[in-house]
Amino acid sequence: MSRVAVLEGGQSLERQVSLRSGARVRDALERLGHDVVAIDVGPDLVERLTDARADVAFVALHGRDGEDGTVQEILELVGIPYTASGPSACMRCMDKVLAKHALRDAGLPTPDFYAFSQTAFESLGAAHALPAIEERLDFPIVIKPASQGSALGIRFAPSAAEVPAAIIAAFSYDTKVLLERHVAGRELAVSVVDGPDGPEALPVVEAIPRGGDHYDFEARYEIGRTDFVCPAELDAETTQAAQSLALEAYRVLGCYGFARIDLMLDAASGELTVLEANAIPGLTETSLLPQAAEAGGLSFDAFVERVLDLALQRMAA
Amino acid sequence: MSPSRTTARDLERYAGLFARRTQEMKSSAMRDLMAITARPEVISLAGGLPDTTCFPSEDMAALMSRVAADASARALQYGPTEGMDELKDCIVQVMAEEGMDVGADELLITTGGQQVIDLVCKTLIDPGDVIVAEGPTYPGAVPTFGAYQADVVQIEMDADGMRVDLLEETLDRLEADGRTPKFVYTVPTFQNPAGVTMSLERRHELVRIAKQRELFVLEDNPYGLLRYEGEPLPPLYALDGGEFVIYLGTFSKILSPGLRLGWTAAPRPVLEKLNLGKQGVDLCSSTFSQFFVVEYFKRRDWRRLLGSFRDVYRQRRDVLLDALTEHFPGDAEWTRPGGGLFIWATLPSYIDTTDLLARALREHVAFVPGRAAYLDGRGGSSMRLNFSGVSEDDLREGVRRIGKVVNEQVRLYSTLTGTEPAAPRRAPGAENPPGAGHAGDSDDPGARIVPLRRRAGGER
Numbered sequence: 179m180s181r182v183a184v185l186e187g188g189q190s191l192e193r194q195v196s197l198r199s200g201a202r203v204r205d206a207l208e209r210l211g212h213d214v215v216a217i218d219v220g221p222d223l224v225e226r227l228t229d230a231r232a233d234v235a236f237v238a239l240h241g242r243d244g245e246d247g248t249v250q251e252i253l254e255l256v257g258i259p260y261t262a263s264g265p266s267a268c269m270r271c272m273d274k275v276l277a278k279h280a281l282r283d284a285g286l287p288t289p290d291f292y293a294f295s296q297t298a299f300e301s302l303g304a305a306h307a308l309p310a311i312e313e314r315l316d317f318p319i320v321i322k323p324a325s326q327g328s329a330l331g332i333r334f335a336p337s338a339a340e341v342p343a344a345i346i347a348a349f350s351y352d353t354k355v356l357l358e359r360h361v362a363g364r365e366l367a368v369s370v371v372d373g374p375d376g377p378e379a380l381p382v383v384e385a386i387p388r389g390g391d392h393y394d395f396e397a398r399y400e401i402g403r404t405d406f407v408c409p410a411e412l413d414a415e416t417t418q419a420a421q422s423l424a425l426e427a428y429r430v431l432g433c434y435g436f437a438r439i440d441l442m443l444d445a446a447s448g449e450l451t452v453l454e455a456n457a458i459p460g461l462t463e464t465s466l467l468p469q470a471a472e473a474g475g476l477s478f479d480a481f482v483e484r485v486l487d488l489a490l491q492r493m494a495a
Numbered sequence: 496m497s498p499s500r501t502t503a504r505d506l507e508r509y510a511g512l513f514a515r516r517t518q519e520m521k522s523s524a525m526r527d528l529m530a531i532t533a534r535p536e537v538i539s540l541a542g543g544l545p546d547t548t549c550f551p552s553e554d555m556a557a558l559m560s561r562v563a564a565d566a567s568a569r570a571l572q573y574g575p576t577e578g579m580d581e582l583k584d585c586i587v588q589v590m591a592e593e594g595m596d597v598g599a600d601e602l603l604i605t606t607g608g609q610q611v612i613d614l615v616c617k618t619l620i621d622p623g624d625v626i627v628a629e630g631p632t633y634p635g636a637v638p639t640f641g642a643y644q645a646d647v648v649q650i651e652m653d654a655d656g657m658r659v660d661l662l663e664e665t666l667d668r669l670e671a672d673g674r675t676p677k678f679v680y681t682v683p684t685f686q687n688p689a690g691v692t693m694s695l696e697r698r699h700e701l702v703r704i705a706k707q708r709e710l711f712v713l714e715d716n717p718y719g720l721l722r723y724e725g726e727p728l729p730p731l732y733a734l735d736g737g738e739f740v741i742y743l744g745t746f747s748k749i750l751s752p753g754l755r756l757g758w759t760a761a762p763r764p765v766l767e768k769l770n771l772g773k774q775g776v777d778l779c780s781s782t783f784s785q786f787f788v789v790e791y792f793k794r795r796d797w798r799r800l801l802g803s804f805r806d807v808y809r810q811r812r813d814v815l816l817d818a819l820t821e822h823f824p825g826d827a828e829w830t831r832p833g834g835g836l837f838i839w840a841t842l843p844s845y846i847d848t849t850d851l852l853a854r855a856l857r858e859h860v861a862f863v864p865g866r867a868a869y870l871d872g873r874g875g876s877s878m879r880l881n882f883s884g885v886s887e888d889d890l891r892e893g894v895r896r897i898g899k900v901v902n903e904q905v906r907l908y909s910t911l912t913g914t915e916p917a918a919p920r921r922a923p924g925a926e927n928p929p930g931a932g933h934a935g936d937s938d939d940p941g942a943r944i945v946p947l948r949r950r951a952g953g954e955r
Contacts (some may be wrong), residue, residue: 191853194530296907305911330528331850342911343845346904350850 179211183232187218190241199461200238206482227256234489235260245458246272259493261485263457267432271457275324284430287451291358315359323351363445368424369467371436379421380470384410408473427452435488438467532861538893541861544884549803562786574782576774578604582785585792593719595733597760606780608745608757616643618768625676629657631868633687647870656693659700678711685718685835688868688879705739715743718835723809725833754784811882814890822898824905825917836883848878860896
């Protein structure tokens with residue numbers, strides 16, 4: 179039995195999801211017989227971590243601060259073992275631009291992209307490069323903030339006219355934006371959990387927007403507007419290819435404990451590409467990783483226990 | 496284990512038991528954004544709160560002791576569903592203040608005005624029935640309409656409120672499709688969120704249409720008495736004589752929202768159904784609150800308190816209008832309400848106010864994104880700003896911060912498109928000081944404050 183501090187909430191835009199993830203993790207930890215203390219992450223974090231005298235911290239935070247390496251650096255500093263990836267992997271996953279560069283450098287497929295900071299547009303005349311980008315990526319172009327975890331700020335630009343407003347929307351969330359080639363096809367999510375024999379890929383989940391509107395990212399945020407199929411209906415070969423691509427991405431990005439890799443299966447070419455990685459994916463009742471774990475025979479409690487053991491092992495190593 | 500926590504199995508088990516209408520009760524990105532506007536460091540212009548500090552605390556203490564001393568047992572007891580007769584007498588006074596003649600037996604006291612919206616839907620709406628509302632409409636009514644699975648059709652507004660001509664067109668169109676709306680929901684005076692007021696001519700028109708088509712109008716009038724300038728207009732209820740207009744009133748804005756007391760005046764057959772509906776919901780509204788209000792009307796001058804609300808809010812409205820002129824870009828537009836609690840501002844169409852809110856929250860300031868006031872995705876470039884519940888300093892600072900992020904996006908857009916940003920608005924000058932005119936003063940050439948503009952057809 180350990181004394182576990184569950185870090186949840188925080189001030190990111192995904193606070194609500196994080197509170198639900200945290201509550202569910204706490205339930206599991208209590209069932210497993212651990213002594214649990216919940217910490218809603220705020221300015222008193224270091225103080226509360228010290229006071230909690232926890233043996234280990236379960237990081238159930240999503241988005242800014244909690245998933246981008248900030249809280250992980252603090253945990254390293256305070257010397258408390260913690261779940262999931264370390265600071266550098268968190269930074270790489272949270273920043274889609276860094277992640278895509280790392281994947282591309284390692285030879286893993288990811289849709290073509292260009293990324294710009296606000297300064298590039300304001301001081302370096304990057305706007306003049308837009309026509310060239312638009313030509314190279316083809317319409318529709320997907321425009322995303324580099325670091326937002328949920329669907330907020332993601333837009334499709336069907337033509338050049340929509341690009342400026344989409345860029346402005348994305349800059350509402352981050353100082354860096356990503357312009358990415360749109361892949362028309364099936365959206366797959368592969369969760370990876372570390373195990374005794376190294377990382378293992380869980381069954382593939384497919385997200386199918388109701389009404390077939392793949393352009394409506396907001397739909398993914400609303401319960402009942404997207405259906406999730408797990409395991410995804412794919413042939414054995416594609417399933418295996420998706421899982422091994424996810425495992426490679428997990429390694430390249432340096433993840434630890436668990437993560438979720440989002441992929442696209444190109445409808446025309448059948449090619450798989452990596453869209454992004456989530457260092458701390460949602461752990462709520464409706465989140466994808468827990469669903470995949472259950473489909474793969476790993477109960478939520480067993481998942482939590484394993485992740486906690488991994489945190490303690492890393493510290494010992 | 497706290498009961499708020501559920502396991503995956505629980506969720507699945509519960510999900511099968513949920514009514515179909517709960518599918519309309521959506522979780523949305525905007526709701527998650529709004530959840531973090533409540534942080535203490537955030538200056539929130541997103542609320543709609545009266546300033547309850549206007550209510551003298553010694554009055555509250557004195558009145559509460561009196562209720563306790565004189566009527567303790569009764570105040571702690573259940574009361575009649577329709578409400579206490581003594582309170583109805585107070586409501587008759589309040590309604591008379593706006594020129595309405597109502598009998599005590601035509602009133603039903605409710606738990607806030609919000610309950611009237613719910614009860615009217617419960618009484619009139621079958622799934623798929625049409626409700627006609629203003630566009631934008633009161634964001635708080637949206638989930639209620641959704642819960643009754645109503646199909647809401649929104650009618651555009653301008654400086655003179657709901658475009659009644661468009662209402663008639665829409666009613667004809669619906670009729671051609673074999674659909675008759677059950678009621679028209681309107682906040683005719685100092686509308687929430689738009690801040691505009693329906694003109695007298697349109698009021699007459701609306702009442703005529705309702706009679707002619709035998710269609711109910713739900714007149715939501717929380718702000719009518721919060722007029723800061725200009726001549727009062729008669730409520731629809733006064734013009735219609737209570738035939739097809741169901742009236743919604745509340746003590747929330749003239750006394751305090753914590754009392755949770757509102758009322759409805761409606762034709763008797765409707766009132767009976769509303770009463771039955773209310774019995775099922777809460778048997779009666781708080782007896783204690785009702786005693787408190789009755790005591791208040793007996794011992795204090797409610798018009799005086801109303802006067803202090805007006806003075807504080809008028810001043811705050813002017814501060815907000817000045818701040819908008821100073822900090823918002825030249826091509827932004829906003830309404831100039833002659834009363835009420837809200838201003839509706841519309842930014843250039845390339846700015847999305849839901850995304851902008853995420854950016855604004857990093858500057859610790861919040862507003863309601865316009866989309867919350869529409870059911871059809873419109874309102875993307877608009878925002879609702881409240882001035883009643885925010886101090887003058889916070890209003891100035893809040894608008895400065897919003898202006899900063901808006902101007903940042905305006906500059907970025909002009910960089911991206913190679914266009915010139917609109918000329919900055921001139922500084923507030925003596926020649927046309929905000930606060931000098933009155934609502935809908937659109938013929939004043941000096942006024943840059945343009946009421947609710949018509950949106951391009953493509954956005955409808």
